[in-house]
Amino acid sequence: MKKNMPVIQDRIIPADLVPIFNPPPLLSSEDPKVYCRILVGLAEDLQPVTVTEWLLVKDITDLNWEMRRMRRWKSAVLEKTSTIAPGRMSDDNTRALTAIRRARLEYASARGETVPPAPPEPLPPKKRARRQKKTQQQIDAATAQVFRDNIDFCDAVERQIATIEARRAGLYRELELYREGRALRRPSNPILDAEFSEAPRRLALEQGDPTGHPIDGAEADIPVTETHRTNDNDSIAQDQSQSG
Amino acid sequence: MTPSRKIRANQANALNSTGPRSLEGKGRARCNALKHGLNVATVKDSGVSAAIARLADIIRKQEHDSASDAALVIAETSVDLARVRDARAALLEPLFSAPQSGRVTRDPSAIDSDALHRIEQLQKLDRYERRALSRRARAFCDLARLPRSTRR
Numbered sequence: 001m002k003k004n005m006p007v008i009q010d011r012i013i014p015a016d017l018v019p020i021f022n023p024p025p026l027l028s029s030e031d032p033k034v035y036c037r038i039l040v041g042l043a044e045d046l047q048p049v050t051v052t053e054w055l056l057v058k059d060i061t062d063l064n065w066e067m068r069r070m071r072r073w074k075s076a077v078l079e080k081t082s083t084i085a086p087g088r089m090s091d092d093n094t095r096a097l098t099a100i101r102r103a104r105l106e107y108a109s110a111r112g113e114t115v116p117p118a119p120p121e122p123l124p125p126k127k128r129a130r131r132q133k134k135t136q137q138q139i140d141a142a143t144a145q146v147f148r149d150n151i152d153f154c155d156a157v158e159r160q161i162a163t164i165e166a167r168r169a170g171l172y173r174e175l176e177l178y179r180e181g182r183a184l185r186r187p188s189n190p191i192l193d194a195e196f197s198e199a200p201r202r203l204a205l206e207q208g209d210p211t212g213h214p215i216d217g218a219e220a221d222i223p224v225t226e227t228h229r230t231n232d233n234d235s236i237a238q239d240q241s242q243s244g
Numbered sequence: 245m246t247p248s249r250k251i252r253a254n255q256a257n258a259l260n261s262t263g264p265r266s267l268e269g270k271g272r273a274r275c276n277a278l279k280h281g282l283n284v285a286t287v288k289d290s291g292v293s294a295a296i297a298r299l300a301d302i303i304r305k306q307e308h309d310s311a312s313d314a315a316l317v318i319a320e321t322s323v324d325l326a327r328v329r330d331a332r333a334a335l336l337e338p339l340f341s342a343p344q345s346g347r348v349t350r351d352p353s354a355i356d357s358d359a360l361h362r363i364e365q366l367q368k369l370d371r372y373e374r375r376a377l378s379r380r381a382r383a384f385c386d387l388a389r390l391p392r393s394t395r396r
Contacts, residue, residue: 017302020295027336027340051303051306052306052318052384055318076340150359152360157363174384178384
């Protein structure tokens with residue numbers, strides 16, 4: 001089921017673009033607020049200005065999210081295939097034993113086997129430490145086994161993550177190049193605009209018109225100089241021909 | 245050459261064929277072979293073509309007056325990318341929406357093969373994303389090649 005963005009995103013994204021960002025490509029179990037927080041963080045970091053930059057920021061957010069999802073998937077599969085979830089074990093012996101007991105119960109009931117008897121709760125410290133060490137070793141062995149069983153899957157997921165990461169790096173590069181190009185054109189445009197409007201007016205003033213309105217055909221009579229070039233290559237060629 | 249008797253028999257049999265007859269049925273049958281529809285050009289979809297045109301117009305106004313082609317490609321590929329990501333999410337939806345509480349609810353090897361199958365499907369979807377991204381990159385190059393004097 002698709003979920004729309006929370007309100008916070010509408011405030012930072014230009015109104016024209018909100019339909020493009022909604023709904024985000026999320027699963028029903030994923031929280032749109034977390035996605036939104038990542039998007040807001042990236043937007044604050046990258047400071048998009050134009051629509052194109054916003055589109056790139058959205059793509060980077062999506063790819064970040066997909067990488068996160070792939071990692072979640074991998075850990076979910078590993079956890080699902082293990083009888084003991086190592087991440088959930090605590091240092092406290094009692095809680096660890098309870099977790100093991102619960103896992104055993106689930107495992108046995110899933111296989112239709114009889115439930116083993118519960119171990120006695122209070123244990124002497126030495127015995128408790130020994131059992132804890134043994135449990136830890138079992139957990140490590142089980143984790144290694146699970147990883148070995150799912151090595152193909154883990155490899156495929158890691159390759160997928162690497163592809164997404166490469167794509168994300170490409171998008172960052174694209175954003176950088178786009179900005180460089182934009183930054184280059186910004187200072188040059190006012191100068192070129194001024195040259196176009198200024199040259200015919202000056203010529204009209206020189207030819208005796210006090211209002212400065214360009215005379216008909218004035219533009220055609222203006223000698224081609226460096227001040228009213230239309231194209232860099234044309235002007236360079238013109239300069240060369242004049243100097244030659 | 246096919247004898248006329250056989251042709252007549254074929255034609256008579258064809259009249260008894262059990263294809264869909266109503267418009268609704270025909271509409272459903274038309275989608276039988278549809279997997280994800282990512283090969284179809286987005287502009288042909290009337291539902292999204294208006295959104296693409298609107299986005300392209302915004303990009304053109306911000307970038308360049310004569311950049312309508314590049315702006316259209318950028319808008320179109322953005323929608324394409326969104327479609328690919330939706331397809332990827334739809335592929336993973338059944339896995340993530342399943343209850344995670346019971347740790348051993350299925351045979352581990354079955355989980356593994358299902359996961360591998362889905363990974364393969366994801367890899368197949370990759371090409372559509374790659375194609376959209378390279379199309380957009382080319383559109384950016386076209387945008388950069390526009391004459392400098394009229395750029396904003």
